[in-house]
Amino acid sequence: MDLGEGGAAPVILADWLDRSLTLWHTHRIVLASLTSLCVVAILLRRRRSRLAQRDSSPGLEKAEWLAEPGQAIPKISSNEQIESASRNADPLTSVQARKPRPAAARTVAGRKPVGSRALRNSQGLAEPSQIQPLIFFSSLTGTTERLSKTVAAACESLSSEQSSILKSEVYDLSYIDLDDYFISGPKTPKPAAGVRYFYVLLIPSYDIDTILNTFLAHLDETHNDFRIDTAPLSTLAGYTVFGLGDKEGWPSEEKGFCSQAVEVDKWMAKLTGRKRAYPLGLGDVKGNIDQAVKDWTTGTCHVLQELSISGSLGEGVPGSGDAMESEDEEEVETTANNEVEFPDSGRNKRRKLANTTDLEDVGGKSVPMAIDFTTTTTSSSSSSSSSPTSSTPAPLKAMVPIESPTHAALTKQGYTIIGTHSGVKICRWTKSALRGRGSCYKNSFYGIASHLCMETTPSLSCSNKCVFCWRHGTNPVSTTWRWTIDPPDMIFQGAKEGHYRKIKMLRGVPGVRSERFEEAMRIRHCALSLVGEPIFYPRINEFVGLLHGERISSFLVCNAQHPRQLQDLRRVTQLYVSIDASNKDSLRKIDRPLHRDFWERFNSCLDILREKRFEQRTVFRLTLVKGFNVEDEVEGYADLVAKGLPCFVEIKGVTYCGTSTSSSAGLTMQNVPFYEEVVAFVEALNAALKRRGLEYGIAAEHAHSCCALIASERFLIDQKWHTIIDYDRFFALLEAGQDFKPEDYCKQTPEWALWGNGGFDPRDERVDRKGRPKDAKKGEEVPRKVETSGIGENGNLDF
Incomplete structure (x- = not known):
């Protein structure tokens, strides 16, 4: 059949479309991938073009190249002016303006940035609102309770001068539920927005069982509970501890002076993610304890004041909780025989011997296993070098020793x-x-x-x-x-x-x-x-x-x-x-x-x-x-x-x-x-x-x-x-x-x-x-x- 000139074009077009569809169905995956790559390449090229135009004007400040066409460009010469311009700008523009710009390398002079906003920006912290100091104490004789009131009075004086520091609250560890304060921070019926809590702990040390033993056990269990984050108190603004001890009975820290306060300080460092705001203070109850607490409180108040202004604990300041300063808190003292050393002072009396050996690890190793002998008689072979070593359990202590404050208090009652x-x-x-x-x-x-x-x-x-x-x-x-x-x-x-x-x-x-x-x-x-x-x-x-x-x-x-x-x-x-x-x-x-x-x-x-x-x-x-x-x-x-x-x-x-x-x-x-x-x-x-x-x-x-x-x-x-x-x-x-x-x-x-x-x-x-x-x-x-x-x-x- 002769189709003539008018009928040839439709046939050719139909044949081309048929061939195109066959080609697409055969290679559609490859063709789709190539198309996507082309689109991405075009978009990236357009973005690089816009950035090149932006960088071609080096004299413009951030506010200038973010300004809309025809908008007046403010002359900004300081961080405060940038801040003011950002507040008055369009909300979307203000958000973009707060994005950090790439900065050139600079020399660290060892000092904190000047200005509260500069400090916050350098650490990526949010604007601080209010600081709530919480003072915790435990007392049998009344000394620590009296000193806690002294610390509270100093904090109250500070709060009257600075509205961002709220009036402190004082709690006796014996009268609170530890779960409400030492698992995930304070539990309040109506948590106040923007309030950050600061813990101040005054811890005496006793050689008898008190609420402090329970408190330390609670901190231990919280840190080692697999259901709880290892640093659940990291939401706190910071913490500091002051310990009270008796140097007549325990002349040095190694021999037990303020042992329980030292242990509380180390546990708090772990639970807060090392947010020690001020160094651990130690005082002798038979010495000038009031002056020691006063000096420590003065330093703590300075930290609170700075924290309320800057919103952080600072950089490179002793007691800031910096990792380099606190890394030794994970270390365990060992003896020459690689055995864990726990002093008899009472600081670690809750702990068991830490370097126990798993039975599955004993095979193929000449590791002596500790044996608790139930009699005082031993054979000659038991004293040989090849025999197992014996471990004598630590002697148990009196619940209420005669010289303890508990004995004195109960007798008085x-x-x-x-x-x-x-x-x-x-x-x-x-x-x-x-x-x-x-x-x-x-x-x-x-x-x-x-x-x-x-x-x-x-x-x-x-x-x-x-x-x-x-x-x-x-x-x-x-x-x-x-x-x-x-x-x-x-x-x-x-x-x-x-x-x-x-x-x-x-x-x-x-x-x-x-x-x-x-x-x-x-x-x-x-x-x-x-x-x-x-x-x-x-x-x-x-x-x-x-x-x-x-x-x-x-x-x-x-x-x-x-x-x-x-x-x-x-x-x-x-x-x-x-x-x-x-x-x-x-x-x-x-x-x-x-x-x-x-x-x-x-x-x-x-x-x-x-x-x-x-x-x-x-x-x-x-x-x-x-x-x-x-x-x-x-x-x-x-x-x-x-x-x-x-x-x-x-x-x-x-x-x-x-x-x-x-x-x-x-x-x-x-x-x-x-x-x-x-x-x-x-x-x-x-x-x-x-x-x-x-x-x-x-x-x-x-x-x-x-x-x-x-x-x-x-x-x-x-x-x-x-x-x-x-x-x-x-x-x-x-x-x-x-x-x-x-x-x-x-x-x-x-x-x-x-x-x-x-x-x-x-x-x-x-x-x-x-x-x-x-x-x-x-x-x-x-x-x-x-x-x-x-x-x-x-x-x-x-x-």
């Missing part, structure tokens, strides 16, 4: 220290009972006259720092037992001697009844509470056995933090567990436990108590603290009772001791509930238990202790409460060696002790605060304020 870790004390209810003025709540609930009761503890150490504890800050705190262990018989004899000696001292007190004085010389009951954690004592079962051997009943109180010891505990007359909060957050705020798994330990102890409820009398002890654990926690407490099913639930208003230590813990008289408030709580809790189908009822009260008792209906026999203990029956069953239940040794509760009757023993005489008799027959109302609850000597336990 009326304690008789027994051995190295035990104590005994006379309760003020004992003095009241001797004069016929009434016994404590145990007389109303369980039939224990206070003048027949000995209050003691085989362990002055505790694993909690409760806000309502009377002795907080003076008794040792720890999570593990690491001291010498005194024999139970020595503690038992020492406790009896100390108790009788104190009873004899009361025979000259006006009003003491002779018949009760004679009765008091025969101990019938022992309250294992006082201060510390009795169950912490490793040989507690032997000690309880000695009590029962002389027919002395045992009331043991624990804080639900030692489930293994609680599980291993043998039968006592009555077993208490302190239930100070109904949920995890409240328990952490009130008890301030040292264990990080405190809530898991708490619940484990409740499970154990549930198992023991048919073997011995179990008691939940609730201490009500307004503002902490009263409001909206009834249902939570009811759930805990349902979990543990105790025989009894004691509810008591907190006792305020009226000292500065209580206010430091955040406790004031405003936190003490009126008795009407305790009554309302008891009735609400009882109703919550009824709603859960639990068989409990309000059995008794002792209004004068601001205390009430909810009992299981196991003790409601023939519609009458039987909460009193039949002690003769208890010991008869115990000595017979047969199994028995709590219901087997109970007696009927007297009428005057029942709920609604006040709980005051009619055999005693009620008196007012001045000792004047009250005529109960005139219909005088039972005191509704916990004024007389101050008679209790232990605060939360009133034993």
